[in-house]
Amino acid sequence: MAAASVARRAGRVLGLVGAAAVALTVVLLSPFVLEALSGSKGVDWNRLNQIGAAYGFTSAIVSALALAGVAVSLVVQNRQAKAEQVQGIRSYYLELVRLELDDMPLFQPVWGDTDIVDPHEQSGMANRNRPNVIPPTGELHPHTG
Numbered sequence: 001m002a003a004a005s006v007a008r009r010a011g012r013v014l015g016l017v018g019a020a021a022v023a024l025t026v027v028l029l030s031p032f033v034l035e036a037l038s039g040s041k042g043v044d045w046n047r048l049n050q051i052g053a054a055y056g057f058t059s060a061i062v063s064a065l066a067l068a069g070v071a072v073s074l075v076v077q078n079r080q081a082k083a084e085q086v087q088g089i090r091s092y093y094l095e096l097v098r099l100e101l102d103d104m105p106l107f108q109p110v111w112g113d114t115d116i117v118d119p120h121e122q123s124g125m126a127n128r129n130r131p132n133v134i135p136p137t138g139e140l141h142p143h144t145g
Contacts, residue, residue, distance in 0.1 A: 100107045
């Protein structure tokens with residue numbers, strides 16, 4: 001299965017390299033093909049220079065648009081990275097709260113004294129006040145239950 005994935009990936013890369021080579025060949029040979037098709041030996045180089053300058057302007061516009069696209073993608077990527085960082089911090093906080101609630105006797109010094117003496121009652125009280133987003137499972141501490 002892994003070999004098939006590697007073979008597909010290699011095929012895609014070779015296909016892209018082949019397509020790029022064909023495109024480059026067409027671009028490089030196009031002046032010669034156009035000259036051969038025109039059949040004229042006396043070429044007005046000033047006119048060809050003006051046509052080339054027109055293509056240069058178009059190329060500059062396309063390059064500027066591509067650069068703007070890269071800038072926009074960098075901004076979007078930066079926003080996504082910040083959102084992932086915030087999500088990571090929130091999940092870390094949620095994990096800490098879950099650990100405290102699952103092992104109340106261990107974290108009693110952190111929580112301080114309460115009116116409830118029995119640790120199991122304290123855990124039950126904390127679980128009743130727990131938000132619904134935290135499922136009351138013992139996955140974090142298999143020894144508790």
